[in-house]
Amino acid sequence: MRGRVLVIGAVVASLLLVGAYLAAGGSSYEPEQVQNPCKPRPWSNPQTLGQIANQFTISALDGAACKLGVSREALARALATPEGRKRFAEKYGIDDEKLAKAIRAGLLRAVDDAEEAGALSPILAVPLRATLRDIPLEEAIELIQNAKSLLGNVEGFLGPAESIIEQFLP
Amino acid sequence: MPRPRVAALALAVGVVLADSSIVVLALPDIYRELDTSVSGVTWVLVSFNLVMALAAVPAALLARRVGPGRAAAVGLAIFAGAGLACGLSDELSTLILARCVQALGGAAAVTAALELLPATVGSERRAATVWAAAGATGAALGPALGGILTELVSWQSIFLLQVPVALIAAVPILAVAKHEAATGVIEPELRRTGRPHIWANLALAMVSAAIAAALFLLVLLLIEGWRLSPIAAAIVVSVMPLSALVGAKLAEYVADARSRAAAGAILVSGGLAALAFLPKATIALTIPPQILVGIGLSLVLSALTETALGGRAPQAIHGGWTISARHAGVVIGLLALTPIFTADIDQQRHDAINAGTAVILDSPVNPLLKLDLAEKVSERLEEEKGKVPTIGPAFEPLPDNSAERAEVEQLKGELQDQLDRGATHAFSTSFILAALLGLIALFPIALSKEVEL
Numbered sequence: 001m002r003g004r005v006l007v008i009g010a011v012v013a014s015l016l017l018v019g020a021y022l023a024a025g026g027s028s029y030e031p032e033q034v035q036n037p038c039k040p041r042p043w044s045n046p047q048t049l050g051q052i053a054n055q056f057t058i059s060a061l062d063g064a065a066c067k068l069g070v071s072r073e074a075l076a077r078a079l080a081t082p083e084g085r086k087r088f089a090e091k092y093g094i095d096d097e098k099l100a101k102a103i104r105a106g107l108l109r110a111v112d113d114a115e116e117a118g119a120l121s122p123i124l125a126v127p128l129r130a131t132l133r134d135i136p137l138e139e140a141i142e143l144i145q146n147a148k149s150l151l152g153n154v155e156g157f158l159g160p161a162e163s164i165i166e167q168f169l170p
Numbered sequence: 171m172p173r174p175r176v177a178a179l180a181l182a183v184g185v186v187l188a189d190s191s192i193v194v195l196a197l198p199d200i201y202r203e204l205d206t207s208v209s210g211v212t213w214v215l216v217s218f219n220l221v222m223a224l225a226a227v228p229a230a231l232l233a234r235r236v237g238p239g240r241a242a243a244v245g246l247a248i249f250a251g252a253g254l255a256c257g258l259s260d261e262l263s264t265l266i267l268a269r270c271v272q273a274l275g276g277a278a279a280v281t282a283a284l285e286l287l288p289a290t291v292g293s294e295r296r297a298a299t300v301w302a303a304a305g306a307t308g309a310a311l312g313p314a315l316g317g318i319l320t321e322l323v324s325w326q327s328i329f330l331l332q333v334p335v336a337l338i339a340a341v342p343i344l345a346v347a348k349h350e351a352a353t354g355v356i357e358p359e360l361r362r363t364g365r366p367h368i369w370a371n372l373a374l375a376m377v378s379a380a381i382a383a384a385l386f387l388l389v390l391l392l393i394e395g396w397r398l399s400p401i402a403a404a405i406v407v408s409v410m411p412l413s414a415l416v417g418a419k420l421a422e423y424v425a426d427a428r429s430r431a432a433a434g435a436i437l438v439s440g441g442l443a444a445l446a447f448l449p450k451a452t453i454a455l456t457i458p459p460q461i462l463v464g465i466g467l468s469l470v471l472s473a474l475t476e477t478a479l480g481g482r483a484p485q486a487i488h489g490g491w492t493i494s495a496r497h498a499g500v501v502i503g504l505l506a507l508t509p510i511f512t513a514d515i516d517q518q519r520h521d522a523i524n525a526g527t528a529v530i531l532d533s534p535v536n537p538l539l540k541l542d543l544a545e546k547v548s549e550r551l552e553e554e555k556g557k558v559p560t561i562g563p564a565f566e567p568l569p570d571n572s573a574e575r576a577e578v579e580q581l582k583g584e585l586q587d588q589l590d591r592g593a594t595h596a597f598s599t600s601f602i603l604a605a606l607l608g609l610i611a612l613f614p615i616a617l618s619k620e621v622e623l
Contacts, residue, residue, distance in 0.1 A: 003429025006420070010433035010466070014440020017458055018447060026447030029595045034524045051534070058531060073527035076544050 037065035037072045043117035052119050056110045063109030067102040068094055107132045175290050176300065178342040179283045182246055183301055184308030185335050186276035190219055190500060191309055194385055195317030195400045195407075196325035198393045203325070204262045208512045215386070216504050217266045221273035223497035229274075230281035230490030238285035238486065239346030241278045246343070248275025250336035256329035279336075280305070280493060285486035286346060294485055301489065302475045303418075306468065310411030313385060317404025366488060369618035370478040371495035373431065376611035377470050378499030380438050383507050383604035384463050385410070387597050388445065388456065390511070395593035396451055409457055413464025420469065427473040427480075431615045434470025437462045439608035446601035451590035470611075471496075477618055503607065511600040518596035523547075525588050533581045535574070543578075547585065 035041070041062055043055045058072075065072040070092055078088030089095065094102075111128050114120035120128075193200070193214055201211040233241035252272035259265035287297035319327045385407065392403040417434070424430050441462030448455050475492050482488045527544045535543070 002424045003426035003433075006424050006429055006433040006469075007436065010436040010440070013462060014436055014443070017440060017444045017462060021444050021447040021449055021455075024449035026449040028449075029591050034528060054534065061531070071524065072531065073524045073544075076527055076531055077523075 034071045034073055037062040037070075040113075043113060043119060052114065055117070055119070056114055059110035059113040060103070060106040062106065064099075064102040064106030066109075067105045068092070068098070070094075104132060174342045175346070176287070178339045179242070179287055179290065180300060180304035181335065182242065182279045182339040182343070183283050183304040184311075185332060185339065186249060186280050186308070187305040188308035188312035188315065189272065189276060189332065190215075190222065190312070190497065191382075191385060192312035192316040192328055193325070194313045194389045195393070195404055196320040196328055197389070199320055199325045199400070200262075200265070204260075204265070206262045208515070209508055210262055212504055212508045213266050214262075214269060216501055218269045218273045218276075219382075219497040219500040219504070221270045222277050223494045223501060225274050225277035226281055226493035226497070227487065227490040229277040230285070230484075230486040233278060233282035233285055233486055234484065237347070237350035238282040239343055239348075239350045242282035242286060242343045243340050243347040245275045245278030245280075245282060246336045246340040248272075249279060250333045250340075251275075253329045253332040253336065257326040257333075259326075277490075277493065279339075281486050281490045284489035285484070286343070288485065298476070298479050298485060298489075302472055306414065306418075306471060307411075310414050310464075310467075313389065314404040314408045314411065317400040317407075321399055321401035321404075366491040367478040367480075367482065367618065369614040370474045371491050373435070373611045373614040373618065374471070374474045374478065374492060374495040375499035375502065376607050376614070377435055377438060377467075377474065378496040379503030379506070380442060380604045380608035380611070381463070381467050381471075382500040382503040383600065383607070384438070384442050384445070386504060387507070387511065387600050387604065388460070391594065391597050392453075392456075394515075395597070396453070396590065398453075406453055406456065407460070409460040410464040410467070413461045414468035416461075417465035417468025418472070420465065421472055427477050428615060428618060430469045430473035431477070431618070432612060434466040434468070434473060435608050435611045435615060437466025438470060439466075439605040441466060442601050442605035442608060446598045446605065448594050451587075451594045466608075474615075474618075503604065507600045507603060510603065511597060514596045514599055518592045522589050522592045525592065526585055529585050529588060530581065533577065535577050535581060543581075 041058065043059075061072045061076055065075040068075065070088075074088065074092075078084045085099075089099075108129060111120065111125050111132065115122060115125040197211050197214065200206075200214060201208065204211075229241070229245070249272055252268045252275060255268035256265055256272060259268055284297065284301045287301055288294045291297050291300055316328050319325075319331065388407060389403055392398045392406055393400065398406065421430055424433075441459040441464075444459035444462065445456065478492045478495075479485060479488050526547045530544045530547065
């Protein structure tokens, strides 16, 4: 009799504990999914120049990653340091020329996204596109080699036109 | 009844069986210091248990041929010598070799102790109880002692401390060995050895596999996943041996060994399943599952050992079979689960690097900071070889601007939470498989009808 009570008690205690943990979300963990960079990533209504620059960076990374067939996260890590870029080149078999072309394509997509989101006036978008298309390959590589200056340039790129851009901000 | 001899025999059994689990908390330190892999360091544990599993029955036979006193004394001397070699090892291969020799000596000492105990305590049943209790105490206290020694001194000190302990245990046994040498007392009744209890030993192997996995995985989760120090992890896993005391008390009220074994196996499996579904990476949430595992292991191990030894002679041989079954179970548990959780940890590390970068990129933090942070965080994750790091240093120095600093602080919290949950999740599959092993043990337990006490 006592043996049966012990076994039933063990079953009940086990089921209660496992059930409580499941009810508290014990099986709900899913690792953060890496999104497809080729899918459009909607802009979240940026209000300031800093927010526009932020979205611009994300769009540029998405566009370049899509062009290269890698994740946005892998490309971001590659751009951070020369060592990261070297590891990235070895892993994916992507040379600097291909990378520079992809970054240019990414910047163009960022301009498109900014324009579509109403964050950038078409009056500014047209000359921006023309400038980006004409960036020489060597310059693009230089920008890629120094990720901070690349992003600095993205913000700086908009910076000189700040007074004009702000007139067109939503 | 010579009390020093009982204490010495119990100490010998305790120190040898503690050795099967004492290095669990030292494994992360050995792993880093000897610059090996997770699979490689597992062999520090596997080698000892494998040799114990293979040598226990032959050692028991040998003890009956040469005399248990001599076998125990020589076994303890070998155990101590090999322990010294373990403590002085600076390479994984020599450490594993020394562990194998240690297990040979240990197998001789433990099985001979069961042969010596009846004459010392008065009855075979009492001897079996003392022997099983000493072994369970050693195995339960092992991880905590190992963790404390690793943090306060070093992993080497675990083995070096075993040398004087084993030699102290050998001193009172030497008198028996001398008496045997003088009188030539040798047990000749080898042919009357009965068959081992197949179902009880099979269940012991399965339950031991589940328990070893519970201990090993929980320690790795606490130290490698949640970044606890060995001493803090030792305190956390002490819940299991403390709960085992409750289980031992509970066992006194239930005479039926099969019910105790079944309840114990269910509790071990329930605790393991709960560890697989931890809702948060919080130490407090590991306590209830550990209580179930602790009570369960005490119930099931004692019940199955009693069943395996009950009415069977000679005790040393059948004790050897139980030692063999338990250690074979530990080996199976570790070898079956190690590749699964190492693959899961690798996958988790890969996911964590991507998740970390994604969280940083999607944050409102200044773009100039983003790539720098993404690179620092992924570098820390890469450097730690699968250990989930405290990512705080990657965020230093914090920005001067207060709004930006708040954004970075929030990002740090989100990221650490992601990494901790990821690390916890990496162990889930292994905990579930270990729980299944415990449940499968219910089949041989159900078939072990013949309980002779």
